[in-house]
Amino acid sequence: METPVIEKSNWKIEVLSDLEALSLRAASIFVSASRNSIAKRKRFAVAISGGSTPRRLYTLLGSEAYRNQVDWQYVHFFWADERCVPKDDEASNFRTAFDPLLSKIALPDKNIHRIRGEEGPDKAARDYEGEIRRFFGESERRGFDLIILGVGEDGHTASLFPSSKSLEETVRLAIPVYLEEPGKNRVTLTLSVLSNADQILFLVVGASKAAVLSEILGEKEKKKGFPAGLICPVHGNMTWLIDQEAAGKLGG
Numbered sequence: 001m002e003t004p005v006i007e008k009s010n011w012k013i014e015v016l017s018d019l020e021a022l023s024l025r026a027a028s029i030f031v032s033a034s035r036n037s038i039a040k041r042k043r044f045a046v047a048i049s050g051g052s053t054p055r056r057l058y059t060l061l062g063s064e065a066y067r068n069q070v071d072w073q074y075v076h077f078f079w080a081d082e083r084c085v086p087k088d089d090e091a092s093n094f095r096t097a098f099d100p101l102l103s104k105i106a107l108p109d110k111n112i113h114r115i116r117g118e119e120g121p122d123k124a125a126r127d128y129e130g131e132i133r134r135f136f137g138e139s140e141r142r143g144f145d146l147i148i149l150g151v152g153e154d155g156h157t158a159s160l161f162p163s164s165k166s167l168e169e170t171v172r173l174a175i176p177v178y179l180e181e182p183g184k185n186r187v188t189l190t191l192s193v194l195s196n197a198d199q200i201l202f203l204v205v206g207a208s209k210a211a212v213l214s215e216i217l218g219e220k221e222k223k224k225g226f227p228a229g230l231i232c233p234v235h236g237n238m239t240w241l242i243d244q245e246a247a248g249k250l251g252g
């Protein structure tokens with residue numbers, strides 16, 4: 001069956017049958033994005049997310065079938081957000097990618113630009129911003145080649161939550177996020193950095209996301225309350241890979 005595609009000027013939605021089909025498609029996008037960037041810039045700077053959805057993608061990319069398709073020495077991993085926990089904590093977004101992917105590939109240590117959440121939200125955000133500025137250089141547009149994002153049932157993406165002050169940030173690249181529950185603080189890239197990527201890739205699965213997706217991908221005015229709906233590619237493009245369950249309320 002052909003994948004249904006809805007295409008707008010600089011973004012599109014692809015509906016895949018399930019998590020496996022979606023992860024395979026994401027893996028192929030990752031491989032071709034890495035090849036294009038490495039051919040053009042001799043580097044591929046990708047910012048990835050935590051959550052459960054991308055785990056299968058990370059496993060695929062770390063598997064024998066995929067790991068030889070990417071020239072890892074030129075790949076630089078950054079994170080869209082991180083929890084303020086040690087890097088080996090189960091909740092760590094670094095660990096979510098390290099176990100199935102980073103530990104399986106020939107990636108130089110200097111290519112891992114993790115957010116040091118264990119140092120606390122303020123310091124971790126400041127240091128991470130410094131790392132991003134050093135990597136891209138002050139004169140160059142600080143654009144990631146690819147950013148992989150998810151969406152929460154409340155419409156959050158990375159660690160940008162609805163009604164949060166962090167949505168107003170326009171100067172900083174990475175900011176601390178204080179959540180009410182003790183020990184749950186985070187660090188996140190800001191909306192402007194996310195929107196500045198060459199390629200923005202959302203991965204969304206499951207019926208529990210159907211309602212919020214119909215709001216985010218529906219009428220323009222409705223998007224406003226949902227951080228994921230505020231991401232708008234400035235000069236690149238955006239692809240939403242959605243499984244059939246999550247797409248259940250689209251276009252209705």
Ligand code: 6PG
Pocket residue numbers: 049050051052053054080081082093149150151152156157158159
């Ligand atoms: C995180 C994320 C977060 C995530 C969404 C979707 O660290 O949790 O970066 O923004 O992408 O909450 O999570 P699921 O993939 O688990 O639905």
